[in-house]
């Protein structure tokens with residue numbers, strides 16, 4: 332695997348030799364990663380390979396991660412999970428601006444950006460799963476984070492909604508420019524969205540691939556197919 336070069340003064344994430352084990356079982360085995368400002372990185376790996384464990388380490392939600400090196404992540408970061416995790420007793424706009432003072436206008440703008448103008452006063456329970464995830468994205472981006480950590484954010488959505496959400500996330504990232512670490516099990520999602528795709532296997536990154544594909548990234552493009560086959564092979568899936 333060729334090392335990925337990133338300008339040293341423009342790093343948003345830097346991990347050195349990150350380790351995590353559970354009950355004597357090594358899950359992260361000395362991971363080194365650098366993510367540059369505004370870079371979109373997708374993280375693939377088989378179920379149980381440690382993707383969420385790695386994301387939790389970057390979110391500083393796991394204080395038992397060890398390593399002889401260090402973990403640098405910005406304070407201003409947001410996390411989005413597979414379930415929107417909205418507070419049911421707060422209206423949509425209040426969910427977006429929770430913890431921020433004087434942010435109603437920014438919250439309304441964000442809700443417009445995610446296509447939810449007119450739903451500011453709705454309760455979360457009145458929204459579909461896709462709409463709730465749009466609110467979660469608005470909540471995460473209204474803070475203009477330097478780093479957006481997303482753990483299978485579209486995993487629970489139907490295929491059509493997922494494609495719409497991909498387009499939305501691309502648009503939002505182009506406007507707000509956070510660095511992104513997107514955990515996904517969906518190879519096409521990774522190729523469609525990311526500048527760079529990592530594959531985690533047996534505790535280490537076995538691939539760090541730049542996606543050299545111009546927009547629009549269509550799955551029927553031959554180069555898309557090549558990248559898909561390459562990544563599936565790295566994931567141990569036979570492609571004939």
Ligand SMILES: Nc1ncnc2c1ncn2[C@@H]1O[C@H](COP(=O)(O)OP(=O)(O)OP(=O)(O)O)[C@@H](O)[C@H]1O
Pocket residue numbers: 353354358376377378379380381382383384385516
């Ligand atoms: N708190 C915990 N206690 C014990 N084992 C854990 C804990 N969290 C994760 N693990 C184990 O670590 C391994 C990696 O889990 P993790 O959730 O990071 O995988 P993943 O790649 O995100 O999987 P999936 O794609 O299925 O979500 C799994 O074997 C899991 O059982």
